[in-house]
Amino acid sequence: DAGITQSPRHKVTETGTPVTLRCHQTENHRYMYWYRQDPGHGLRLIHYSYGVKDTDKGEVSDGYSVSRSKTEDFLLTLESATSSQTSVYFCATSQGRAYNEQFFGPGTRLTVL
């Protein structure tokens, strides 16, 4: 479990402010993912990365951007937070493509007021 950490674990912010969530891994996994978990929607992919500086959009990418400057870190940025982005955010990693086992972080609970 200690191989994937997320920070912060909890955050309350106001509408319109920028927010950055960090995912850090010590597994040297190539692939990294950001999901959001919402009741009634399950887990939805926001963005993913298949290598340093290589990222692509998921199904709910509007309003989010990501960056990956080194293997171990994957940042998710909400440029201007909205109340609809209140959610629990999970980072995941996998050694290979998405059909390999994904390992999840502990989650970040974000509340946008």
Add this chain to the structure above:
Amino acid sequence: AQRVTQPEKLLSVFKGAPVELKCNYSYSGSPELFWYVQYSRQRLQLLLRHISRESIKGFTADLNKGETSFHLKKPFAQEEDSAMYYCALYFGNEKLTFGTGTRLTIIP
């Protein structure tokens, strides 16, 4: 469009009774299928994948291509099985598509 459906948001089962969590998918090809589980205060983790055809914690899941289903089954429920269960599919597009999840509660 490719889709994963878990029709039950909540499922309550008595301890010792059989459990079946339903998962249906829409995809014309041959997907890779998974069940992920999130126990209380634990991280989401892989429970099983159809390609390995193994039984984990007494759970099995069989791919039925005719019915496009991948239901998760266990013959005798235990209290520690209470958790959130997600069915997930890989359609070959570098992404896993998750269902909306089923919260399973085992009644003592």
